Amino acid sequence: MKEGESRKRKRRRRHNSNSKPQDQESYQSKSTAKTTAKKHKQDTVKNNEHHQTSAAASAKRPKPSSFLDKMRARLSGGHFRMLNEKLYTCTGKEALDYFNENPALFDMYHSGYQEQMSHWPELPVNIIVKWLKDHSPSLVIADFGCGDARLAKSVKNKVFSFDLVSNDPSVIACDMSNTPLNSSSVDVAVFCLSLMGINFPNYLQEAQRVLKPSGWLLIAEVKSRFDPNTGGADPNKFSKAVCDLGFAPVSKDFSNKMFIMFYFKKKEKQNSKSKEIEWPELKPCLYKRR
Numbered sequence: 001m002k003e004g005e006s007r008k009r010k011r012r013r014r015h016n017s018n019s020k021p022q023d024q025e026s027y028q029s030k031s032t033a034k035t036t037a038k039k040h041k042q043d044t045v046k047n048n049e050h051h052q053t054s055a056a057a058s059a060k061r062p063k064p065s066s067f068l069d070k071m072r073a074r075l076s077g078g079h080f081r082m083l084n085e086k087l088y089t090c091t092g093k094e095a096l097d098y099f100n101e102n103p104a105l106f107d108m109y110h111s112g113y114q115e116q117m118s119h120w121p122e123l124p125v126n127i128i129v130k131w132l133k134d135h136s137p138s139l140v141i142a143d144f145g146c147g148d149a150r151l152a153k154s155v156k157n158k159v160f161s162f163d164l165v166s167n168d169p170s171v172i173a174c175d176m177s178n179t180p181l182n183s184s185s186v187d188v189a190v191f192c193l194s195l196m197g198i199n200f201p202n203y204l205q206e207a208q209r210v211l212k213p214s215g216w217l218l219i220a221e222v223k224s225r226f227d228p229n230t231g232g233a234d235p236n237k238f239s240k241a242v243c244d245l246g247f248a249p250v251s252k253d254f255s256n257k258m259f260i261m262f263y264f265k266k267k268e269k270q271n272s273k274s275k276e277i278e279w280p281e282l283k284p285c286l287y288k289r290r
């Protein structure tokens with residue numbers, strides 16, 4: 001071997017032992033990579049476990065509604081409040097024309113109404129159902145402003161259900177101040193939160209017409225509408241007006257926080273002289289934004 005060549009080799013060996021050899025660097029990086037990969041694998045397993053447990057937990061939790069869902073709910077809540085106010089501030093005839101033009105608005109009103117009712121601890125319709133079950137199933141009923149006809153679906157009695165729109169073959173669509181029933185043909189007339197129109201006395205007049213003598217008149221209304229301290233009607237004045245129409249008072253129930261109940265019976269004999277009845281104004285029941 002030539003002298004110069006051996007010196008060159010020695011220098012190269014020295015250089016290699018001082019500086020970080022390429023292979024070592026790659027070994028180290030390979031080994032680091034292996035450890036990192038192992039750690040990553042462990043982390044991934046941990047993460048997967050975490051994801052699985054949190055996925056299971058979130059499956060149990062009710063899904064948080066998206067912004068879009070919230071906006072939709074807000075919008076439909078707004079539509080409901082607008083329709084509700086409309087029903088309380090127009091006549092039955094106007095309400096009938098309004099929904100006839102756009103029956104889809106009726107569904108919108110009712111889904112909002114169901115939402116509101118879901119916050120009530122007790123529904124007045126259930127109190128009426130219970131009352132009916134305590135009486136003879138042979139009594140014929142007229143449900144004025146029946147909504148989804150829950151009453152008819154809950155009892156054995158023959159029920160004529162009336163509302164502005166009919167989404168069910170059992171519901172007769174009409175303005176309830178003018179039903180197709182014969183005079184003196186039913187035993188019980190029910191108004192469950194349905195004295196909405198500004199001409200509500202016409203609805204009660206219609207009930208008086210279709211009820212048999214001694215027939216029952218059951219009225220459930222939102223309590224605030226009969227609270228004189230907050231601009232509501234005086235319940236005694238309301239009772240007096242109903243009596244002037246040809247009914248006798250049987251009882252009142254103020255025990256519920258949300259609604260009150262009036263029970264009347266149609267008088268056997270009606271006054272031949274019709275006198276001017278002083279009806280108190282019934283303020284609208286406007287629902288707050290939740």
Ligand SMILES: C[S@@+](CC[C@H](N)C(=O)[O-])C[C@H]1O[C@@H](n2cnc3c(N)ncnc32)[C@H](O)[C@@H]1O
Pocket residue numbers: 087091092093095113125144145146147148150162163164165174175176177191192193194196197
């Ligand atoms: C607040 S909801 C109550 C529905 C049902 N009675 C209940 O308790 O679930 C009042 C209902 O009365 C109906 N209504 C209001 N005015 C009416 C009228 N003039 N003729 C027929 N239905 C009427 C409305 O369309 C609505 O369905």
